[in-house]
Amino acid sequence: MVGSEETKTQVEPGVRRAKPRGRPRSFDRETALEKAILAFWEHGYEATSVSDLTRVMDIGAPSLYAAFGDKRSLFEEVVREYGVRYGSFGDRALAEESTARAAVERMLREAAVAYTAPGHPHGCLVIHAATNCSTPEVEESLRGRRNANIAALESRIRADIAAGELPAGTDAAALARYVGAVIQGMSQQARDGASRQDLEAVAEIALAIWPRT
Amino acid sequence: MVGSEETKTQVEPGVRRAKPRGRPRSFDRETALEKAILAFWEHGYEATSVSDLTRVMDIGAPSLYAAFGDKRSLFEEVVREYGVRYGSFGDRALAEESTARAAVERMLREAAVAYTAPGHPHGCLVIHAATNCSTPEVEESLRGRRNANIAALESRIRADIAAGELPAGTDAAALARYVGAVIQGMSQQARDGASRQDLEAVAEIALAIWPRT
DNA sequence: TTATTTCTCTAGCGGTCGATACAGAAAAAA
DNA sequence: TTTTTTCTGTATCGACCGCTAGAGAAATAA
Incomplete structure (x- = not known):
């Protein structure tokens, strides 16, 4: 009776299975x-x-x-x-924007909105939910996600350098880490009471460092 | 028998009291x-x-x-x-440097060193030690310290604007919050494995946004 | 209906939490 | 030495932790 990760009532098209045998779950x-x-x-x-x-x-x-x-x-x-529901704005920006610069710009601006949106807690779950956690695997898991996000941005920046979109001397790792740190700082600020406008102002300032071609 | 916050053996000059009555404490x-x-x-x-x-x-x-x-x-x-022992580099920079720009520069560079120094945990206790804390007073206490630090920087920036050291249109609150967010992000990065050099590179990039007179 | 399957409810498991009662030990004071 | 004061070690306290056994409830299958 352990680890039935899937609902019995299949909703996938095609396999449309009959109702499961026993007593149905009473909650959604x-x-x-x-x-x-x-x-x-x-x-x-x-x-x-x-x-x-x-x-x-x-x-x-x-x-x-x-x-x-x-x-x-x-x-x-x-x-x-x-x-899937809340934390994909970074990946979307990287996937949909044509330059790293545009992706970062969108990422920072959307972070300001997402981290202060009403109806749910402020800031980012991945950044905060496993801090001071005495289960090392849990802490490591979210740390891995954070570092993977920064690594993804770094390789996007490298691609732009190779394409001549960014100066050849650009330090991709440092630039990506800077953006990651700013986003993490914005999340902390959101938790500490900063408003959407506050964070948008921070994002605008942070964007001013972007190197010119 | 509650709340004897002071050691009985006074070390203050002048009052040099005699040895306390009962059994002495067995630890330092x-x-x-x-x-x-x-x-x-x-x-x-x-x-x-x-x-x-x-x-x-x-x-x-x-x-x-x-x-x-x-x-x-x-x-x-x-x-x-x-x-007193570890977290005063920000206050010292504000107190000892002659401009907000110099203070912030020193603050960010010293943060890179302090947050990765060997012999103690990485990052900043004030930023991390009360995250996900179910005692609201404790969480609030550290949040208050963080926001007070940013407020102190903001008023230092205002002073420089008034003195003509910074452009009249400078948004002191946003600039202070930006620096606070970068420092908090650097602390998170230190916890996530960034080295001193990594953070120094982040600090240099962050400093590039400082407005010119 | 009866049998089978699966879920829900009550109650409680062993373990750890922050905090303390109590008795004995170790010092100064008398 | 005897008395007084304070600290230390043992042995817990009640509350909550994550988790589950067991019995009954609610569905389908035969």
Whole structure:
């Protein structure tokens, strides 16, 4: 009875399976997951207890464990789903903009909006939710995501240097790390009470350093 | 038997009191406090348990409570002492440099060194130790320190604007917040594995935005 | 209906949390 | 020495932690 990560009711087109055998789940898995996202986002991995989770998800502990596995695997799913629902503006900017400069510009401006949007906690879950975490694997997991994001930006910058879009002498690693640090600082600022306008002003200042061709 | 925050053996000049009456403390309070600083610095307020503290400080729980009060007041003393021993480079830069520009330059460069120095945890205790903290007062206390630091920089910048050292149109609040965000981002980067050189490169890039007179 | 499957509810597991009662040990004071 | 004061070590306290056993409830299958 461990690790049934998929809902039994298949919604995939084609395989349209019949109703599952036993008693159906009494809650909506997606809704419960969203509540878990908000809880972990606000308080972080460790400070969000299982009883906090069962309260906000409005289900009993055995239901939680049956539907999501233990606290760790629920958190992993939360982080994945957070990425899809809230944390993809960076990847989108890198994928959709034609230059690193344009991608960074969009990234910083969208961060200002995303990190202060109403209806959910401020700042970024990936940046904050595993700080001061006594489970090293959890801390490492989010650290890995943060560093991967910076690495992705770095290689995008390298591509622009190779294409002549940026000066040959540009330090891609340092520039990418600078942008990563600014975004992480903006997230901290959002947590500390900065408004969207405050962060947009920070983003504009941060963009002024971009090297000219 | 609660809240004897001061050592009985006075070291203040002048009042040179005689030895206290009862059994003397068997450990050095300063040394124990330093160990507590390192523990809270590395793991944060909540993730550092009292039994972690008694282990690294090498004293029993009753001795800890007698000498430092409860966990909260020990942490408060740790934060104060951290400021004195490790976290004063920002204040010193503001106090000793003649312009905001020079102060910020020194601040960012010294942050790169301080946040990666060997012999103690990386990054800044004030920035990280109360993240994801379920005691709101503790979280608020460090948030207050962070925002106060940015406010101090802002007023230093305002002074330079008034003195004609900076353009009249300079947005002091945004500029101060930008520097604060960069420093907080550098601290996060240090926690995520950035080296001194990495952070120095970030600092140099960050400084390139400073407005000219 | 009856049998089978799966979920939910209650209750509680062993472990750790922050904090302390109590008795004995170690110093100065009388 | 005896008394007084203070600190230290042991042995907990009640509360909460993540997690689960077991019984009953609610669905489908036969």
